[in-house]
Amino acid sequence: MTKIRQFALFALVATLCASAVGQAPTASELLQKGIYLEETVGNLDEAIRVYKQVVQTVAVSRVNAAQAEYRMGICLQKKGRATEAIATFQKLVREYPEQVEIVAQAREFLPMDSKLLDKNANPCQYLENQMPGDSGDVALREKTIACYWDAQVRAIFSSEKGKELERRRVEHVLWMIQHFPDRDSAGDGPASAMASSENYIRIRHEWMSQVQAHSSDVNVLANAAHFMDSSDVDKAEELASRAHTLDPKNVRAARFLAEVYERKMHRANPELRIQLAQQALQLREQSWNPTEPAPGYSAVRELQQLAKDAFEAGDNTKARKYAEDLSRRDDGDGIHQGNLMLGRLALKNGNVEEAKSRLLAAGKTLGSPSLGSFGPNMMLASELLQRGQREVVIQYFDECEEFWKTGGNKLDEWRQAVRQGRIPNFGANLIY
Numbered sequence: 001m002t003k004i005r006q007f008a009l010f011a012l013v014a015t016l017c018a019s020a021v022g023q024a025p026t027a028s029e030l031l032q033k034g035i036y037l038e039e040t041v042g043n044l045d046e047a048i049r050v051y052k053q054v055v056q057t058v059a060v061s062r063v064n065a066a067q068a069e070y071r072m073g074i075c076l077q078k079k080g081r082a083t084e085a086i087a088t089f090q091k092l093v094r095e096y097p098e099q100v101e102i103v104a105q106a107r108e109f110l111p112m113d114s115k116l117l118d119k120n121a122n123p124c125q126y127l128e129n130q131m132p133g134d135s136g137d138v139a140l141r142e143k144t145i146a147c148y149w150d151a152q153v154r155a156i157f158s159s160e161k162g163k164e165l166e167r168r169r170v171e172h173v174l175w176m177i178q179h180f181p182d183r184d185s186a187g188d189g190p191a192s193a194m195a196s197s198e199n200y201i202r203i204r205h206e207w208m209s210q211v212q213a214h215s216s217d218v219n220v221l222a223n224a225a226h227f228m229d230s231s232d233v234d235k236a237e238e239l240a241s242r243a244h245t246l247d248p249k250n251v252r253a254a255r256f257l258a259e260v261y262e263r264k265m266h267r268a269n270p271e272l273r274i275q276l277a278q279q280a281l282q283l284r285e286q287s288w289n290p291t292e293p294a295p296g297y298s299a300v301r302e303l304q305q306l307a308k309d310a311f312e313a314g315d316n317t318k319a320r321k322y323a324e325d326l327s328r329r330d331d332g333d334g335i336h337q338g339n340l341m342l343g344r345l346a347l348k349n350g351n352v353e354e355a356k357s358r359l360l361a362a363g364k365t366l367g368s369p370s371l372g373s374f375g376p377n378m379m380l381a382s383e384l385l386q387r388g389q390r391e392v393v394i395q396y397f398d399e400c401e402e403f404w405k406t407g408g409n410k411l412d413e414w415r416q417a418v419r420q421g422r423i424p425n426f427g428a429n430l431i432y
Contacts, residue, residue: 027057027064034071044075051075066092066099070106077109086110097123098147100154123151124168138176142185145172149190153373156406158195170199174206177223181210184252187223194229203227211239218243222253225260236260244283251287258283262305265312277312284309290325300326300334307341320345327361332368332403335361336376343380347387355384356392363396367403375407376400378426385423394418 025033031054038047054068073088089106096103100123122128124147131140148169155161169190176186185191194200207224214220221243228236237260243253261280265273284306290299303326310319319341327338343358359380365371381393397411397418404411410429417424 027054027061030054030057031064031067031071034068038071038075044079048072048075062096063099066096066102069096070102073106073109095126097121097126098150100151122168123165124148136179138180138183141172141176145169145176145185145190148172149193150369152195153369155373157373163196166195166199170194170203173203177203177206177210181207181214181223182217182219184219184223187219187226187252187256192227200229204232216246218247218250218253221246222250222256226252226256230263233260233263237264254283254287258305258309262309274313277309277314281306281309281313281315281318300329300331300337303329303334304337304341307338311341311344316345316348332365333370336365336368336371337362340377340380344383347380347383352384352387352389355380356389359384359392359396360399363399365403371403372405375404375410375429377431378429379431382423382426382430385418390418390421 030050034047034050034054037043037050041047051068051072055065055072058065069088069092073085073092076082076085076088086109089109092099092106093103093110124144127140127144127147131137131144148165152162152165152169155165173186173191176183176191180186194203204227207227210220211224221239225236225239225243228239237257240253240257240260243250244257247253258280261276261283265276265280268276284302288302288306303322307319307322307326310316310322323338323341323345325338326334327342329335329338339358339362343355343362346352346354346358362380363376381396385393394415397415401408401411414424414426
């Protein structure tokens with residue numbers, strides 16, 4: 001029995017057990033049940049029935065619903081019902097444009113004219129269509145910003161396509177800053193990260209106007225600080241410090257001030273670096289709730305930063321605790337970053353074999369939109385190369401190729417350098 005079938009069987013048993021004790025199966029469990037019925041049992045009609053149940057959970061999980069639509073199309077194709085299969089794939093492309101990877105797979109089953117029709121489509125147009133004129137629907141604006149962010153990451157952030165998606169995103173970001181500068185979403189990741197310097201300047205100017213107009217508003221100050229990039233780190237520290245002083249219990253102000261200290265660490269001497277790491281760690285721990293992360297914050301990202309700050313502060317016990325939690329998360333980024341940190345800790349303690357094992361465990365992640373666009377973290381690989389461990393690093397490159405589809409040329413260059421006994425220039429992938 002293959003691993004896929006074993007997993008599907010396990011998922012089916014879990015679903016039946018949940019039903020037995022009166023618990024409704026989740027969308028994910030139903031999806032695995034359908035896959036089992038389709039691939040292992042071969043009961044296509046029953047699989048289609050289950051997939052339809054998953055599609056009905058679209059309000060809860062668009063990811064699972066899109067997967068179910070795709071699987072249903074495959075089942076219909078297997079049954080020789082080509083017209084219905086094409087209609088199902090067209091529905092998937094039309095109604096789930098943000099599910100970029102599964103939509104790309106569905107397009108392969110469409111007639112050529114359908115593929116050409118959708119090739120250059122705006123993946124967020126379905127949201128734009130709901131926003132005629134100067135719509136004051138904040139929730140819709142937030143969804144649109146998030147949609148363009150996700151599409152930009154998947155399209156390769158700084159590519160021409162990525163910059164076009166950013167241009168569209170920026171118009172909505174500016175609207176949010178102008179109308180709701182104190183709202184969390186006005187200062188979160190999709191609102192702050194820019195590939196274009198022109199867009200950065202436009203938004204920075206708007207934030208400075210809002211800071212002047214709301215000089216005592218903690219959330220406005222914190223959001224403006226969060227937007228500032230590494231070239232504006234002093235301004236970011238000024239704004240974040242003001243916000244934290246005004247309200248030391250404000251979670252966003254504390255976290256954004258921690259981010260400023262983390263940015264400054266990279267340019268600091270060893271002694272100051274430790275001090276900044278300790279300050280950042282203290283701020284993050286004050287606001288960290290392991291059982292209930294604050295709304296709008298990623299528990300995985302918080303754990304990653306906690307582990308990094310503890311590592312840089314020299315607190316190996318805390319670094320290990322946070323990294324182990326991170327590596328056990330059902331999340332591609334968490335598995336990757338958690339194992340890399342555990343490997344660095346092992347190397348710090350002289351355990352090269354554990355470090356090698358952790359490097360390979362990090363490479364076995366299923367990936368994520370971020371890893372697929374920006375690529376893997378090469379810090380542990382670099383540290384192992386400094387100890388002459390070339391073979392395991394090349395093996396790690398091979399693993400990374402599975403989730404970093406756009407990084408083939410870089411990986412080839414790095415392999416060649418390692419085989420020649422050199423340490424590659426990992427550039428932006430050398431993430432501390």
